[in-house]
Amino acid sequence: TADNRELIDKSRWKGILVYVEQHGNHIHPVSLEMVGKAHELGAKCGQPVFAMVAGDALTLVTGELLTYGIDRVLAYEDPAFADFRIEPYTAALEDAIGHLQPAVVLVGGTNNGRTLAPRTAARVHTGLTADCTVLDIQQQADLDQIRPAFGGNIMAHIRTPNHRPQFATVRYKIFDTACKSDKRGTVESRTLPPEKLVSAIRVLSQIPKGAGIFIEDAQVIVAIGKGIGKESAIGLFERLAVALGGQIACTRPLVENGWMDPRKQIGLSGRTVKPKLIITCGVSGSVQFSAGMKSSDRIIAINTDTDAPIFKTAHIGIVGDIFDIVPALLERIASDSQRVATSANASPMGRS
Known part of the structure; x- marks a missing residue:
């Protein structure tokens, strides 16, 4: 039963990890909003802020991320990450979680993020709260995840105190963008075995959004x-x-x-x-x-x-x-x- 379940050792899980989505060296704004929220949550319970990013050329992206006061940035740089393909990207995020053992993982609620988050959460045997509108945190880094449910008729308040990491996706424009900081963290390059980079998907072409203001x-x-x-x-x-x-x-x-x-x-x-x-x-x-x-x-x-x-x-x-x-x-x-x-x-x- 739940009452007899062995409690996890929360001291082994530290930090708030943000998956940073980038396209052509341009960081998606939702990622910077999550970095800002991660700093806010981390300050409340003494947790560091981490980021992971994947791509085929990341020097500009990692340099920009450091200006937002992130403690550690994991960079997965390989031609296999030139385009978003779910298998290598899932392997990279799974590796980052295993390496850092963060208490919380935040992923932007973009098309790519909504594909990546549930697959990775399943890989690491944890749950996922999608499209959160409010995030708060308690001592021992227990994350309060609040989202509308049942067609928006109620607000569901979700907490997973005996599972790590805690996984949530957040929509664009929900939180404020992170502020620049004089604090500088470190960048760590990570590589994956060749078999982890194999994908059954081949990107034939990409069609950019039409011009205009959305x-x-x-x-x-x-x-x-x-x-x-x-x-x-x-x-x-x-x-x-x-x-x-x-x-x-x-x-x-x-x-x-x-x-x-x-x-x-x-x-x-x-x-x-x-x-x-x-x-x-x-x-x-x-x-x-x-x-x-x-x-x-x-x-x-x-x-x-x-x-x-x-x-x-x-x-x-x-x-x-x-x-x-x-x-x-x-x-x-x-x-x-x-x-x-x-x-x-x-x-x-x-x-x-």
Whole structure:
């Protein structure tokens, strides 16, 4: 039974290990967010911060990682790591865990990370909590892992006090990026046996994402929900997004109705965003949606329902009809822009 199970020796497991994802010497931003969180967690319970990275040319990447105050960086440099292939990458992360014996392993919730984390967790006989929205840590480095569950209707609080390492994936834009530090750690090169580098996968080509700003990177977002009523109304809110120099986004029902591109969806089953400003229009504010945008710097919610959950998340709440408020807002923006332009044209030459 669980009560009779032999307790592990937690003193053998030290540190917080971050898997660093990189492409062409560019570190994925989610990795730096996890490094920042690892420093925060480590400071609470006296744990060092480690990182592991794999690639075919890592000098620039490892040098950059050291500027973030990481204590030890394990570098797996080999032509076999030029492209992400699951077998050698799993072998590398498994080797890093065996070598360092970290108490916690953090992996970014990217497409690659979501493939790598469960396979590696199974290799080292531990569990995995996916898409965490909150991480905290107790003494003896027991990790509190919190994530929405059952369609976002509850928040599951998960702790694995008798298993090491503790494994979690985290989405992009959930935590703050790590700060630079004068502290310098060390880089250790690791090699794997040739048989560990063999893969049944051959990468034939890679197609980069199309040009443009994705909602994860937008500084201003106008998010619409089913409260807009009909597909033909979307244009009004797109005009507001353009006027503010931002992006349009939406809730899950609009994607399910076929009104919006899935890449525009905010929430647990969509994208996580952290803009400087987000204006929600006709969004009720489910747990599933709020988990994907609650870290935004400024949240303004417009809804006719005074009891809408979104008002508990918003910094500013406006109770009213979006079809009255948004046109008035567009008119005000246009008026202010015209006044600024007129003032600039009237200024004497040479004055600013």
